[in-house]
Amino acid sequence: MTIKKFLKLGLQPLANQYQKKQIRLSVKKGQLYNLNIFFNSKSKLVSISKRIPSEKMFNSKYPYRSSMSKTMRASFKDLSKKIKRRFKPNLLLEIGSNDGALIKNFDKEKIIGVEPCKNLAKITKNDGYLTYDKYWNFDLAKKLKKKFKSVDVIYSANTLTHISNLTDVFQSIKYLLSEQGTVIIEDPSLLECIKKNSYDQFYNEHIYLFSGLAMKNLLRRFDFEIFDLENLSTHGGSLRYYIKRKSNKKQKVTNKVDSQIKEEIRFGLHKYNTYKRFSFNVSESKKKLLQILNKIKKDKKKIIGYGATAKAVTVLNYCDINKDLIPIFTDTTPEKINNYIPGRNIKISKYNKNILKNYDYAFLGAWNFKKEIIQKEKKFIKKGLKFLTHVPYPKFIK
Numbered sequence: 001m002t003i004k005k006f007l008k009l010g011l012q013p014l015a016n017q018y019q020k021k022q023i024r025l026s027v028k029k030g031q032l033y034n035l036n037i038f039f040n041s042k043s044k045l046v047s048i049s050k051r052i053p054s055e056k057m058f059n060s061k062y063p064y065r066s067s068m069s070k071t072m073r074a075s076f077k078d079l080s081k082k083i084k085r086r087f088k089p090n091l092l093l094e095i096g097s098n099d100g101a102l103i104k105n106f107d108k109e110k111i112i113g114v115e116p117c118k119n120l121a122k123i124t125k126n127d128g129y130l131t132y133d134k135y136w137n138f139d140l141a142k143k144l145k146k147k148f149k150s151v152d153v154i155y156s157a158n159t160l161t162h163i164s165n166l167t168d169v170f171q172s173i174k175y176l177l178s179e180q181g182t183v184i185i186e187d188p189s190l191l192e193c194i195k196k197n198s199y200d201q202f203y204n205e206h207i208y209l210f211s212g213l214a215m216k217n218l219l220r221r222f223d224f225e226i227f228d229l230e231n232l233s234t235h236g237g238s239l240r241y242y243i244k245r246k247s248n249k250k251q252k253v254t255n256k257v258d259s260q261i262k263e264e265i266r267f268g269l270h271k272y273n274t275y276k277r278f279s280f281n282v283s284e285s286k287k288k289l290l291q292i293l294n295k296i297k298k299d300k301k302k303i304i305g306y307g308a309t310a311k312a313v314t315v316l317n318y319c320d321i322n323k324d325l326i327p328i329f330t331d332t333t334p335e336k337i338n339n340y341i342p343g344r345n346i347k348i349s350k351y352n353k354n355i356l357k358n359y360d361y362a363f364l365g366a367w368n369f370k371k372e373i374i375q376k377e378k379k380f381i382k383k384g385l386k387f388l389t390h391v392p393y394p395k396f397i398k
């Protein structure tokens with residue numbers, strides 16, 4: 001069998017659908033689905049089985065904003081400098097421009113945003129950036145080609161993992177990209193996910209988790225190839241792929257591409273057994289996390305969840321963590337505040353700089369921003385607060 005299941009994360013709600021009130025979600029009403037993860041031994045692609053229609057996930061109520069963290073703002077600023085220096089694009093297109101964390105670093109006449117979540121597209125439109133509040137597909141590529149002829153750089157961060165029809169994605173990119181153009185794609189790295197045991201990278205929005213191996217195989221179908229690569233620390237470890245047409249001989253292929261693929265093979269990303277081992281580690285992680293939380297409860301200590309991430313939704317639902325173990329979360333995102341964690345009915349309270357004052361522990365939902373958060377909350381850590389993380393295994397952060 002080419003496609004085999006390796007991980008079951010149980011019944012899950014839609015990750016970013018924070019609830020206005022406490023309700024019991026049901027499978028019958030389509031509010032809960034079985035989250036199963038598969039490995040394709042031919043294409044090496046890892047994906048979830050369930051496909052939720054894009055309109056149900058990415059609409060005018062989408063709460064996630066890329067500009068909410070210092071780390072991501074800095075990462076996009078840094079990349080924009082690199083793009084300008086290395087590729088000097090006359091025109092750049094961003095697929096999934098969110099609230100404009102990247103595009104705000106470019107001149108208005110040199111960049112186009114594509115963002116189907118109308119609430120987010122409105123932010124960059126209001127700032128004067130040309131933004132199409134549409135899904136990325138061939139119809140839109142045709143429209144853009146008519147208007148702009150071609151685009152020199154097409155960039156997309158944390159978006160392609162969210163689109164089911166990758167054939168349409170790349171055909172549309174190929175149609176619009178200039179002959180010597182560059183595609184830059186950035187998404188969580190499968191290798192880092194397996195190494196860090198960060199199973200919470202899997203949820204309804206993350207249809208795929210890419211590796212260099214799988215990306216290489218995928219791109220071959222469109223006569224594209226990776227010519228450079230960067231390992232990033234963002235979002236728990238991401239890969240940034242620099243891609244060109246095979247016919248473009250101007251850009252040389254760096255040895256980073258081969259070394260990444262060698263490292264992935266050395267780790268076993270081409271073999272099903274690696275994923276089965278990961279699956280075992282995930283169930284061990286669940287047991288350990290529950291042990292720690294139950295001890296905190298038994299000792300009558302106080303704990304708060306820090307960062308109501310989509311990832312935390314996977315963890316809480318997979319581990320069956322309820323209010324008795326983590327009574328409350330805090331988050332800075334206006335759209336999440338005073339709502340409840342999907343499937344768990346745990347309230348999300350507005351962040352303020354003294355919120356940790358009355359707590360003994362904080363469970364790090366936003367573990368990918370560990371450095372930024374630890375720095376921000378160091379005065380409470382000095383006073384004895386302990387952060388609890390489940391990555392790479394459940395433990396208190398020293």
Ligand code: DWN
Pocket residue numbers: 064068069070158205206235306307308309310311312330331332333336351366368369372373376
């Ligand atoms: O791919 C996706 C990524 C990029 O963003 C989407 N499918 C959905 C979303 O995933 P996530 O919710 O797991 O993303 P983050 O970036 O890990 O979310 C961080 C959350 O933590 C935000 O809600 C903001 C919050 N936060 C906070 O409250 N205080 C973050 C920081 C840094 C803080 O200091």
